[in-house]
Amino acid sequence: MLITFEGIDGSGKTTQSRRLFNYLKEKGLPVHIFREPGGTQLAESLRKILLEEELDERGELLLFEAARADLCSKKLLPLLDAGEIVILDRFTDSTLAYQGYGRGIDLELVKTLNTFSTFGLRPDITFLLDIDVETALERVREKTRFDEPLFLEKVRRGFLEIAREEPDRVVLIGSKRSEDEVFEDIVRVLKDRTGLI
Ligand code: TMP
Numbered sequence: 105m106l107i108t109f110e111g112i113d114g115s116g117k118t119t120q121s122r123r124l125f126n127y128l129k130e131k132g133l134p135v136h137i138f139r140e141p142g143g144t145q146l147a148e149s150l151r152k153i154l155l156e157e158e159l160d161e162r163g164e165l166l167l168f169e170a171a172r173a174d175l176c177s178k179k180l181l182p183l184l185d186a187g188e189i190v191i192l193d194r195f196t197d198s199t200l201a202y203q204g205y206g207r208g209i210d211l212e213l214v215k216t217l218n219t220f221s222t223f224g225l226r227p228d229i230t231f232l233l234d235i236d237v238e239t240a241l242e243r244v245r246e247k248t249r250f251d252e253p254l255f256l257e258k259v260r261r262g263f264l265e266i267a268r269e270e271p272d273r274v275v276l277i278g279s280k281r282s283e284d285e286v287f288e289d290i291v292r293v294l295k296d297r298t299g300l301i
Contacts, residue, residue, distance in 0.1 A: 105300060106184060106225065108195040110263060111233035112256050113248070114240030116279045116286060120233065121193045123287050124294075128189060131301060136183055139193040140171065144178050147171035155248050165203045165214065172196070173221040181223060189300070195227060197266050197274070205262025206255050229297055231290055232267050233279035234260070 107124070109117040118139070125137040141151040150171040154164065172195075183190050196218040204214040237256045244251055267274040275293050279286050295301055 105189045105229075105298065106180070106192070106227045107189065107294075108192045108197070108227040108230045109233065110194060110197045110201070110230055110274075111235070111279065112237065112240050112260050112263070113251055114243040115233040115235045116243075116283070117231070117233045118193050119283060120231070120279075120286055120290060121191050123283075124290060125191050127291065128191075128301070133189055133300075134187075135189040135191060136179075137191045137193070138175060138179060140175065140195055140198065141168055142171070143175040144171075146174045150174075158249065161203065161207045161209060164207070165199065165209055165217065168199050168203065169217045169221040172199075172218075176222050176225060180225065184225070192227070195230075196222060197230060197232070197263065200266060201259045201262035202250065205265065206259040227273060229294065230270075230274045231293075232263055232274050232276050233286070234264065234267075234276055235279045236260075239280055 109121040111117045121137060125135055128135040140147075141154055142148050150167050153159075154167055154171075159167070180190055199218055200211065200214050203209050204211045237253050237260060240256070241247075241251060241253065250256075264276075267276045275297070277286060277289050291301070
């Protein structure tokens, strides 16, 4: 099973994905967690470039996809084939929201590259943590070149559009609440929708 967490920077997805990882691990389930971009040596090197260098938007898109292809082929596909559970802090929806809706790159092109880099892998369930940009940015301690308010407004709208288009997969969770309240919602939905726990 592949469970992904998505949302703008400061939405709380890193905290919540780690919390779910610990929760499932304590229950004795075979679970792994990775962040994107990252999760392999190559993808972590690409992450550093992506966060620190001023890249052309096409190069940026391709490097996110290259990092993802490496993670998918080396880690995700083998683990999922072995029947293990994988939690991801960001996946393909981030590219559609940031590079597609945010940077304005053709959405169909981004979708095609997402399918290519993942070998067609699709999450079983996606938690989209939604929060207003102002509150989210107050929570971000180390800001990156992606943390521009107007850009994140477009990204947020993109995420909401994805949730509207794929309600069977994407669960919208309001995250302008306490960590505990958000986590309770996530566990409840995971129980209802997947029967995993
Ligand atoms: P993180 O801080 O959530 O780990 O993500 C690093 C940054 O990379 C974040 O600002 C969002 C951005 N990003 C994209 O623009 N496109 C992508 O496909 C991914 C995975 C992340």
